[in-house]
Amino acid sequence: MNNLEEQNNYESVWSKEIPVKEQIGIFKRILRFVLRFKNEMIIAGVGAFLVSVINMLLPYGLQSFLDNYLVKANVTTQVILFAGFLYAFGSVIKGILQFTYEYFFALGSEKSLESLRSALYEKLHQLGMRYFDQTPAGSIVSRVTNDTMTLSNFLTVLSSVVISIFSIVSALIAMFSTSFLAGLIVLAFLPVLLFIIWQYSRRSSKLYRSYRERLSRINTNLNESIEGVSLIQQFKQEDRMTGHFESENQALMKTRFDMINLNSLLLSPLTSLLYSLALALTLMYFGFPLRQTFVPAGVVYAFSQYISQFFNPIANMMDQMTFFQDGIVAGKRIFRILDNTDYEPQQDAQAGLEITKGKIEFKHVSFSYDGKNEILHDISFTVNPGETLGIVGHTGSGKSSIINVMMRFYEFYQGEILIDGIDIKKFPKEELRQKLGLVLQDPFMFYGDINSNIRLYNDKITDQQIVDAAKAVQADGFIEELPGKYHAKVGENGSEFSQGQRQLISFARTLVTDPKILVLDEATANVDTETETLIQQGLKSLRKGRTTLAIAHRLSTIVDADQIIVLNDGKIIERGNHESLLAQKGYYYNLYTLQNYKK
Numbered sequence: 001m002n003n004l005e006e007q008n009n010y011e012s013v014w015s016k017e018i019p020v021k022e023q024i025g026i027f028k029r030i031l032r033f034v035l036r037f038k039n040e041m042i043i044a045g046v047g048a049f050l051v052s053v054i055n056m057l058l059p060y061g062l063q064s065f066l067d068n069y070l071v072k073a074n075v076t077t078q079v080i081l082f083a084g085f086l087y088a089f090g091s092v093i094k095g096i097l098q099f100t101y102e103y104f105f106a107l108g109s110e111k112s113l114e115s116l117r118s119a120l121y122e123k124l125h126q127l128g129m130r131y132f133d134q135t136p137a138g139s140i141v142s143r144v145t146n147d148t149m150t151l152s153n154f155l156t157v158l159s160s161v162v163i164s165i166f167s168i169v170s171a172l173i174a175m176f177s178t179s180f181l182a183g184l185i186v187l188a189f190l191p192v193l194l195f196i197i198w199q200y201s202r203r204s205s206k207l208y209r210s211y212r213e214r215l216s217r218i219n220t221n222l223n224e225s226i227e228g229v230s231l232i233q234q235f236k237q238e239d240r241m242t243g244h245f246e247s248e249n250q251a252l253m254k255t256r257f258d259m260i261n262l263n264s265l266l267l268s269p270l271t272s273l274l275y276s277l278a279l280a281l282t283l284m285y286f287g288f289p290l291r292q293t294f295v296p297a298g299v300v301y302a303f304s305q306y307i308s309q310f311f312n313p314i315a316n317m318m319d320q321m322t323f324f325q326d327g328i329v330a331g332k333r334i335f336r337i338l339d340n341t342d343y344e345p346q347q348d349a350q351a352g353l354e355i356t357k358g359k360i361e362f363k364h365v366s367f368s369y370d371g372k373n374e375i376l377h378d379i380s381f382t383v384n385p386g387e388t389l390g391i392v393g394h395t396g397s398g399k400s401s402i403i404n405v406m407m408r409f410y411e412f413y414q415g416e417i418l419i420d421g422i423d424i425k426k427f428p429k430e431e432l433r434q435k436l437g438l439v440l441q442d443p444f445m446f447y448g449d450i451n452s453n454i455r456l457y458n459d460k461i462t463d464q465q466i467v468d469a470a471k472a473v474q475a476d477g478f479i480e481e482l483p484g485k486y487h488a489k490v491g492e493n494g495s496e497f498s499q500g501q502r503q504l505i506s507f508a509r510t511l512v513t514d515p516k517i518l519v520l521d522e523a524t525a526n527v528d529t530e531t532e533t534l535i536q537q538g539l540k541s542l543r544k545g546r547t548t549l550a551i552a553h554r555l556s557t558i559v560d561a562d563q564i565i566v567l568n569d570g571k572i573i574e575r576g577n578h579e580s581l582l583a584q585k586g587y588y589y590n591l592y593t594l595q596n597y598k599k
Helices: 003-014 020-070 076-123 129-134 138-178 180-187 192-226 227-233 239-268 269-288 297-319 321-338 399-404 429-435 450-455 464-470 500-509 529-542 578-584 585-596
Strands: 358-366 374-383 390-391 414-419 436-439 517-521 549-550 562-568 571-576
Touching: 020 076, 020 138, 020 297, 020 321, 020 450, 076 138, 076 180, 076 321, 138 180, 138 192, 138 297, 138 321, 180 227, 192 227, 192 239, 192 321, 192 390, 227 239, 227 358, 227 399, 239 414, 269 297, 297 578, 358 399, 374 399, 374 414, 374 562, 390 399, 390 529, 399 549, 429 436, 429 549, 436 500, 450 500, 562 578, 562 585, 571 578
Parallel strands: 390 549, 390 562, 436 517, 517 549
Antiparallel strands: 358 374, 358 414, 562 571
């Protein structure tokens, strides 16, 4: 299948409309986050209810004043002032109540969004590495930032819906109390409005889903462009990347145009038309020439106000249906993360178990990333406490997979991994993370300073321990020359430091926790020879009393290993120490000879 077919299949999935039943389910789930802060929402709801009552009473008061006093020409100055005072007092109370419900609803909404963002962030740190292997970083960032912010507008719609329901119900009660038949005329428009809302919801969900996914793809494209800008410029790919971005941007704009067309047709213009028709029919009913009774002017005024109070909230809701649909789609994308069950491997932890010696045993371990294609086949080896195991093999032979399953980043389904004779699944996760120290090929540094990058905000680690760890890996030499030394600022991913310097800091970060087992995943592959020499000097002393697993790109880094295993297609094809493997004149011998020949 080519890339175009894959893209078309992908778009055919997320461009489908979201069924109404599913939209209701998403709405209920969002509502659960809101109801965590029910005190704020109750106050807001009571305030909205009282505002709707006042909206019903104010026209009634004016109707009474017009029909009983003003029209009969028996009004006095005192009555006019009293009526004006009551209307003004009611308006002031209404304004205070509006402020109250808007303030408390906004307060509850912000707390709900904060709770949702926290739940998302916590969930992301519970997911296994498999999820991040399959999901672009830009897409994840888009869901945590853009989609949660979209829900802010969605919650504004929720506030509008609550207020509108109170207003619509109170308006209907007032209309039927004023004129039953006229109330039926207005009520007849309600099924039409509900049909329009249903049609809009059905048609717009597809467009908004498409819009959110296209926006996510633009964020992914932008994230890759920023991270790979040096590579893009090096290979003169600016025009191609710009063209790709413009293509995505144009598709996003077209989707947005489709949304505008739909909103222009089915939202406020159509609602305004129905309002005008309802008002016209009502006035015709009140002014019908064959009527036997005269309709007072106050009744006509009050009823026209009730019609306005009935249609205006609906028109407001219709205008905000865009935010509603956008929020439903954003909620679906957010809950897709919260519902993901691809968790990190779970431990059958037994309290009190500790790693004391660091003996490692792999017994007939097999592993597959996708459950179909095995990457590791029947891997068995033993590393005694204090020994170093070197792991060698070509790219894709399974070297890093051994590290991944031992660090419990991925679950293995066949065989056993034992540490100190105990199944690795029985250790508490905290014990594994504390006693297994991992150094990767590409070190990552956080924004802050060198001190915080080594300590990683572990308050139990003292400044002296940080200095000792840096000295042990020979990192103190360049750190002491920096302005601020251990408090020297670190930018995004430590871009101001060389690859070798970042790797030395990464070594110090691992070793400051005093792990019982060291795991080196080609940790010296990207450093220069001089830096590698410094690291090797530090590692010789640090290996004492520690079990070490070292994936080696440069075989010179493991010549002193106690044993070496050679992998090919996920199987161990050779094993022994450096001298014995050379004597075999097999794969290891050829690889070592090739590397030394290049030198």
